[in-house]
Ligand code: UDP
C-alpha cells in the first residue's frame with residue numbers, strides 16, 4: 001500500500017529540510033511504502049531549489065511548482081491530482097501538523113475509515129482569535145449545508161475513493177473544509193494538541209481570515225440571498241404600515257410638522273440595506289463569473305511528476 005503525503009509550501013525555505021527529515025524518519029518507522037508530493041506555491045525564496053535538491057537525492061520525492069502563488073487551496077488540489085497513493089495525507093510544511101500522528105491516521109484508516117481527521121485544540125492561540133473562531137462556527141453551521149467543525153483543518157488522511165471524489169469537484173472557488181465535509185464517506189476525528197509554528201511565519205492576516213470566512217459562508221449555501229429577500233420584504237411591510245399611519249394621522253389631525261429626522265433615518269438605513277443586498281448579490285455573481293471562465297486552478301512551471309492521475313475537467317486546458 002502506497003501512502004502519499006501532500007505538502008503545500010509557500011516560502012518555506014527555513015523549514016523544508018527539517019520537515020522532510022522529520023517526515024521521512026516518522027514514516028520510516030511506520031514502514032509503509034510512501035511518496036512525498038511537495039507543491040511549491042510560487043514561492044519567492046529558495047523553496048523550489050531545495051525541493052529539487054531533495055528530489056535529486058531521494059526518488060520518493062515528487063514536486064510540482066506553480067508559475068506564481070495560487071493559494072493553498074490550489075496547491076492542495078495539485079498535490080491530490082499528482083498523488084498516486086492508496087491513501088493520501090495532507091500536511092502543512094511548518095510542522096504544525098505533527099508527522100508522528102500519521103501512524104495513528106493509518107491505524108484508523110486500516111479500521112475502515114475513509115477520512116481520518118486530526119482536530120487541533122486551540123492551545124496557544126490568542127484568546128481573541130479563539131473567541132472569533134467559536135462565534136464564526138456557531139453562525140456558519142446554522143447557515144451552510146455541510147457541517148464544519150472548529151479546529152478541523154486540512155490535516156487529514158483521505159482514502160483513494162475520497163480523493164477521487166474530491167477531485168470530481170472542479171469548482172473554481174475551493175473552500176476545502178466544505179468540500180471535504182460535502183464528500184462525506186465514513187469519517188472519524190481525533191484530537192491533538194495545537195503546536196506553534198516552528199519557524200517562518202503564518203501567511204494569514206486578519207484580513208485574509210475574514211475573506212476566508214466569507215468564502216466559507218458563501219461557497220456552500222445560498223441562504224444569504226434568501227435572507228436578503230426576507231429582509232427586503234420585512235422592510236417594505238414596515239414602510240407600508242408606517243406610511244398608512246402617517247397618512248391616516250394627517251387626515252385626522254391635519255398636516256404635521258416636517259419629520260426630517262424620520263426621513264433621514266429611513267433614507268440612510270434603506271440605502272445601507274440596499275448596499276448590503278447588492279453586495280450579497282455581487283458576491284454570488286462574482287463567483288459565477290469565475291466559474292464560467294473555467295480557468296485552470298493553477299499553472300505548472302516545473303515538476304518531476306508524470307501527468308496528473310486525473311484528467312483536467314472539461315474546459316480546463318493542459319497545464320503542462
Ligand atoms: N501555503 C501555501 N500557499 C499560500 C499560503 C500558505 O501553499 O498561499 C502553505 C504554507 O506553506 C503551509 C500551509 O499552507 O505549508 C499553511 O500555511 P500557514 O502556516 O501560513 O497557515 P496557518 O498554519 O497559520 O493556518
Ligand code: MG
Nearest residue numbers: 092094096197
Ligand atoms: Mg501554519
